[in-house]
Amino acid sequence: MNTCVVGLQWGDEGKGKVVDLLGETADLVVRYGGGANAGHTVVRGRGEKSFALHLLPSGILRKNVLSVIANGVVVDGETLLEEIEGLSQRGIVVGKNLRISGRAHLVMDYHKKQDRLSEEALGAGKLGTTVRGIGPCYADKVTRTTGLRVEDLLDLGGLYERLKQIVDLKNRYFAAIYGDKEPLEADEIFSKCRRWAEVLGPMITDTTALLHRCWQEGKRILFEGAQGTLLDLDHGTFPYVTSSNSSGAGLSAGAGVPAKAVDCFLGVAKAYSTRVGSGPFPTEQDNETGRYIRDKGHEYGTTTGRPRRCGWFDMVSVGYSIKIGGIDELALQHLDTLSGLKELKVCRGYRYDGKKLDFFPAERRILEQVECAYETLEGFEEDISRVKDFAALPEAARKYVLRLEELLGIPITMVGVGPSREQMLLRRP
Ligand code: IMP
Numbered sequence: 001m002n003t004c005v006v007g008l009q010w011g012d013e014g015k016g017k018v019v020d021l022l023g024e025t026a027d028l029v030v031r032y033g034g035g036a037n038a039g040h041t042v043v044r045g046r047g048e049k050s051f052a053l054h055l056l057p058s059g060i061l062r063k064n065v066l067s068v069i070a071n072g073v074v075v076d077g078e079t080l081l082e083e084i085e086g087l088s089q090r091g092i093v094v095g096k097n098l099r100i101s102g103r104a105h106l107v108m109d110y111h112k113k114q115d116r117l118s119e120e121a122l123g124a125g126k127l128g129t130t131v132r133g134i135g136p137c138y139a140d141k142v143t144r145t146t147g148l149r150v151e152d153l154l155d156l157g158g159l160y161e162r163l164k165q166i167v168d169l170k171n172r173y174f175a176a177i178y179g180d181k182e183p184l185e186a187d188e189i190f191s192k193c194r195r196w197a198e199v200l201g202p203m204i205t206d207t208t209a210l211l212h213r214c215w216q217e218g219k220r221i222l223f224e225g226a227q228g229t230l231l232d233l234d235h236g237t238f239p240y241v242t243s244s245n246s247s248g249a250g251l252s253a254g255a256g257v258p259a260k261a262v263d264c265f266l267g268v269a270k271a272y273s274t275r276v277g278s279g280p281f282p283t284e285q286d287n288e289t290g291r292y293i294r295d296k297g298h299e300y301g302t303t304t305g306r307p308r309r310c311g312w313f314d315m316v317s318v319g320y321s322i323k324i325g326g327i328d329e330l331a332l333q334h335l336d337t338l339s340g341l342k343e344l345k346v347c348r349g350y351r352y353d354g355k356k357l358d359f360f361p362a363e364r365r366i367l368e369q370v371e372c373a374y375e376t377l378e379g380f381e382e383d384i385s386r387v388k389d390f391a392a393l394p395e396a397a398r399k400y401v402l403r404l405e406e407l408l409g410i411p412i413t414m415v416g417v418g419p420s421r422e423q424m425l426l427r428r429p
Contacts, residue, residue, distance in 0.1 A: 002221040004262045006248045007228030008321035010237075010275040012301070012308065013268040014333035014416060016040025019058040019224045021414075021421045022266075026222040028066045028214055029059025030207075032254030033244040034226030035074035035107055035137065037130040039302025043419040050419075051087075052302050055080045057224050060087065060094060070207050071103035072244060072254020073226075074137040075150055077196030084199065100200060101207040102151030103256075109189050110170040111136040117178040127240055128277025130303050138243035146170075150204055153197040160190050208256030215261050223251055223262065229321035237367060240279025248325030259326070267327035267410075269318050270334045271400070274308040276301050280367040283311035283347045297337035312345040312374065315407050320360035322410060330408065333416035335397060336423075341379040344400055346407070347372040377403060385418040390425045 003022060007013040020042045023029055036054040042061060043050045051061060055075065059065040069075060084094045111133030118136075119126045129135060140146040146166050152159045167186040174180035214221060227246035230236045235247050244250055248265050252258055272293055275281045284290065290310040293299065299308035321327070338344055350357045350370035361367050380396040387393055390401075393415075405412045415425040 001263045002215070002223070002261055003264045003266055004223040004225065004248060004251055005266050005268060006225040006321075006325050006327065007246070008230075008267040008269040008318050008325070008327065008330075009228045009273055009314075010230045010279075010281075011038075011227040011246075012274055012276070012299075013228060013270055014331075015225060015268045016042045016053065016058045017333070017416065017419065017421055017424070018266065018268050018331045018414065019222060020061060021424055022222055023059045023062045023065055025220060026059060026065055027219040028068055028211075028221045029057040030068040030070055030211065030221060030223045030255055031055070031057045031073050031226065032070045032223055033072040033246055033250040034242060035132060035134050036076045036079040037132045037134045037242060037303060038226035041302050041419070043421070051090075054083060054303060056083050056087070056094070056098070059222065059224075060098065061092060065097065067098045068207050068210065069098070069100045069104060070211070070255040071101040072250060073101070073104045074107050074134060074141075074244075075100065075104050076107035076132065077200065078192065079132075081196065081199055095203075098203050099205040099207055099210060100150055100203045102149060102154070102204050103208070104150045105137055105141045106148045106150060106152070107133045107137045108148065109192075110167060110174075110184055111140070113174065113184065114170070117174060117180060121178055126278065128279070130277075130301075132303070135243040150200070153193060153201060154204060156194060156197060159193060160186075163190050163193070211255060211257050215257060221261070223255060225250070229324055230317055232324070235324050237279050237364065239364075240277065247321065248327070264329065265325055265327045266329055266331060266413075267322060267325060268331045268333060269313075270297075271332055271338055271404075272297075272313050272334065273311045273317075274299050276304070276306050276308050280364060281309055281311060282317070282350060282367065282370050282372050283314045284309050285311045289341065292341065293337060296340070297334050312347055312372075313404065314347045314372075315404075316347060316350050316357075316360055319408060322408060327410060329411045329413045330405075331414035331416065331424075332401060332404065332412050335393075335401065335415055336383070336385045336417040338400070339380055339382060339384055339397070344377045344379050345374040346377065346404065348375050348407070349373045375403075385423060387417055387425065390415060390427050393425070
């Protein structure tokens with residue numbers, strides 16, 4: 001059984017915890033998109049060890065699981081080496097248990113610089129990126145002539161020549177467009193690449209061939225999506241999106257296996273909504289309720305530490321994400337965060353210009369102005385973080401989940417009541 005875990009909102013839905021949990025029965029865990037902009041926090045045991053992963057698949061924390069960084073990921077060698085080093089200091093060895101696609105692209109210093117310069121130049125109109133160089137790296141991939149791939153680390157002579165040309169081009173571009181006066185040194189960047197090559201070289205593999213072999217052999221593969229469907233470059237809230245296909249649609253291009261290799265697309269959503277960075281957010285509660293959710297749910301970015309914008313659960317956008325991704329079932333996270341709110345609201349529909357919309361709108365200007373029609377449900381007061389069984393939840397909490405299930409039309413098979421993987425109530429239809 002192969003599963004693909006996909007975020008249905010604007011990222012940070014708690015996919016890392018779900019992947020960590022499902023990793024128990026997986027042979028391989030595969031990241032297929034995004035880069036070090038992602039932040040997966042995996043917590044082991046109540047209030048115990050917490051691991052913040054950016055590039056490594058969450059499967060890396062489990063023995064006997066092969067972790068794969070597939071071709072659709074953009075690899076920041078600096079972050080990856082830091083992450084590997086950090087884990088080894090905590091007794092988790094990364095070596096033969098990690099395979100990196102030679103087809104994946106490399107995030108270089110000039111990508112991060114370009115991201116920063118571009119955001120600074122945009123000022124108030126900025127995208128609110130993580131400044132991890134993600135957009136510029138994917139842009140170079142599409143441009144082709146300036147893209148560098150992980151496989152280039154296996155030919156350092158050739159890499160050096162390409163780097164000199166590219167860095168010269170980037171320096172001229174930064175100076176001309178942004179008035180930048182601090183040119184980057186190709187030699188300095190190259191010496192970093194040499195270090196990456198030493199550590200990562202033995203892990204570079206044709207992961208497409210590997211995945212097809214494993215699929216044929218009936219190995220259990222868990223695909224781990226990064227970010228969420230509403231941040232998808234094509235299907236999200238453009239231009240306030242990331243630069244990859246972070247919905248389930250990114251799986252085939254990003255891993256080199258067809259969608260039919262997946263038996264279950266498992267969507268992950270919070271029991272409310274959050275968003276980091278700029279962009280439309282119809283159910284946002286920029287008020288006491290939003291602040292309550294942020295504080296109770298510790299809604300601050302794993303990668304940038306930025307406070308997340310918080311709001312009510314949105315049936316329209318999550319329903320859309322379910323359609324885009326062909327989502328079979330749902331893991332609903334952070335139900336515990338809602339405890340203490342007198343009323344819970346769920347957005348059932350959007351109205352624009354006096355008319356009801358029947359689909360999630362593509363136009364940014366419409367999305368920025370829609371009015372939400374809410375259904376109000378009863379809240380619950382109890383601390384549910386120690387509840388072990390769905391049936392033992394307070395009635396109002398149970399009713400909230402069952403109502404979402406009814407409205408979304410897919411089974412909610414997992415309900416998160418706290419950050420650790422033990423705090424997940426499993427429901428099987
Ligand atoms: P970028 O991916 O760094 O270019 O950022 C583009 C948008 O995606 C910004 O709004 C970011 O805040 C958002 N974003 C990127 N990665 C994540 C994530 O892992 N969680 C939540 N938001 C993200």
